[in-house]
Structure formats: C-alpha cells, structure tokens
Amino acid sequence: MRVSTRWYRWLILICSFLLLHSSGCAYRSARTITQVGTFHDLSAGGFDGRMSCRRLGSYGNFGIGTFHALDGEMIVTDGKIYQAKSDGKVYLPNGGTTVPFAELVSFAPQAKLILKGGANYAAVEEQINKAVPDRDIFCAIRVRGRFSKMKIRSVPAQVKPYPRLVEVTNHPPVFQFDGVSGTMVGFRSPLYAGEITVPGYHFHFISDDGNSGGHVLEFAIESAAAEIEECDRFLLITSEKGLGGN
Ligand SMILES: [Zn+2]
Numbered sequence: 001m002r003v004s005t006r007w008y009r010w011l012i013l014i015c016s017f018l019l020l021h022s023s024g025c026a027y028r029s030a031r032t033i034t035q036v037g038t039f040h041d042l043s044a045g046g047f048d049g050r051m052s053c054r055r056l057g058s059y060g061n062f063g064i065g066t067f068h069a070l071d072g073e074m075i076v077t078d079g080k081i082y083q084a085k086s087d088g089k090v091y092l093p094n095g096g097t098t099v100p101f102a103e104l105v106s107f108a109p110q111a112k113l114i115l116k117g118g119a120n121y122a123a124v125e126e127q128i129n130k131a132v133p134d135r136d137i138f139c140a141i142r143v144r145g146r147f148s149k150m151k152i153r154s155v156p157a158q159v160k161p162y163p164r165l166v167e168v169t170n171h172p173p174v175f176q177f178d179g180v181s182g183t184m185v186g187f188r189s190p191l192y193a194g195e196i197t198v199p200g201y202h203f204h205f206i207s208d209d210g211n212s213g214g215h216v217l218e219f220a221i222e223s224a225a226a227e228i229e230e231c232d233r234f235l236l237i238t239s240e241k242g243l244g245g246n
Contacts (some may be wrong), residue, residue: 030108032233033138033187034059037101040195042066045162049098051240056102057095059235060141064185064204065102069091070168071157073215075206076103077142077185082206084213086156086173090206103187103197105140109227115143119126119221125201128188128226136190138231143184143203145224151176152205152214175214183206184216196236 036051036059049068056065058150072085083091114130115124124143134140153172186201186203193199203216 014084015144022031030106031229031231033103033105033140033231034237035101035103036065036099036237038195038236038238039101039197042101045158045163045164047100047158047162049100051102051237052095052097053093053097053099054095055240056099056104057081060104060106062107062142062185063102064187064202065099065103065104067156068098068100069157069159070100070155070162070165073152073154073204073213074099075185075204075213076102076104077183077206082195084152084154084204084206086154088173088175088212090210090213105229105231107140107142107227107229109140109229111143111228113226113228115145115221115223115224115226117223118148121201121216121218123220124219124226125188128201128228132188132194132228132230135188136192138190138193138234139188140229140231141184141186141188141201141203141222142227143186143224144182144227146179146181146222147177147219147224148222149176149178149218149220150180150182150205150211150216151218152216154214160246174217175212177207177212179222180207180212182212183219184219186216193234196234 033215047070063076072083075082083093184203191199206213
C-alpha cells in the first residue's frame, strides 16, 4: 500500500512536470504574444514590477515594455533586453530587475516590406495597413534601417504614491536624432484591445550602436524595411502568483 502511494506521488509529479513543460513550450509557440500586466493598470499608476527580466526572457526574444517604478523604456531584440532611461543612456538590466508591463514574441516574421524613403509614422502605418488589412489581427513589427529623423522619449523612475501614466508622459525627456541607424521594435494591436494593451501602433527604438533608445514619437525613413509577424494568439499574465514567483 505504501509503495503504491509512493508510485502514485511520482506519477503526479511526472505528469505535473510534463504539463508545465508543455505549457511552457506553448507560451513560446509561433504567432503568440505574451504580455505581462495590462495597459489599464499601467495607465492608473500600476508601476510595481510583477515579473523579473530573467523570467520574462523565457517568453520571447522580441518586444517592448517598461521597468519597475516606470524606470525607462524597454526594448527587446535578438533576445537582449535594453533599458533606455530618462538620462538618454541605454543600460542592460540584470535578471532580477522587475517589469510591470511588457509584451514579447518569439519573432518569426512572415512578410517583409520595403518602406518608402521619406515616409513618416502615418505613411508607414498606411503601408503596413495595406499589407495586413485586417485590423483585428495583432502584428509584431520590426523596422530596421536608417532614419533621417528619430524622435524618442523616455520616462524617469517614479516614487510612491505613483501618479497616473499620463502625468509622466505629458512632459517627458525627449531626444531627437537627425540621421541614425537602428531598429524599431513594436506592435500593432486592435482597437478593441485598448484596455489590455496599447491600441494601434506602438514602437520603441534602439540605435545600432546600442547607445540611444526610447519610445518612438516621430520618425522619417531614409532607407528601411519592415518585417511583420501576424499573431493570432495572445497570452496575458496578470500576476506571477501561483506560477512560482519571480
Ligand atoms: Zn512605449
């Protein structure tokens, strides 16, 4: 009787492991956006980190977000997490740094568009909308190349009681570059998802030299291409509680 109980426990343990392992793979499956936190919470001042960068990295190699206390803009590309702070410099956060909001994919683009020289934000949106006309589909988008103009912002770390997001982003530090090579990392999200994530287009930028980055306000293309992955799955993680913590 004792032996069979022991075997039963082992069976439960093995099944649990297989289940966790397989669901872990599912999170990283193609065409899936994994998001930590909601834009609703972030807008209301929910700036406390809820997942570590170490763990976040297991959900994808490409994406954007912010850090605990709203300490800068996050850019994730080629599996590397960058923290563009309000001093205009870019840092590499350690694995224990936490994030209140981020969205990631394992980037596998299905389409590539050569963007028109001189195109601004609105013109690039129009070009991508023509390529992916169904606005109810989430897209992960990478724009790589040379920009004749890149205007970005970052946000300074906040202290409690946290203000609403809009109070911080109304007067942020803004940086403008006239001629810079780099990568815009971002998403196009359906308007219906506005409480969950940022609706419409949302890009962050990192320069090729890794020295400059932030949330994109305006840009103009000199010579660049957009790679697009249509994502038809969305995994929302509101809290790490119950998943083994950070
Ligand atoms: Zn942003």
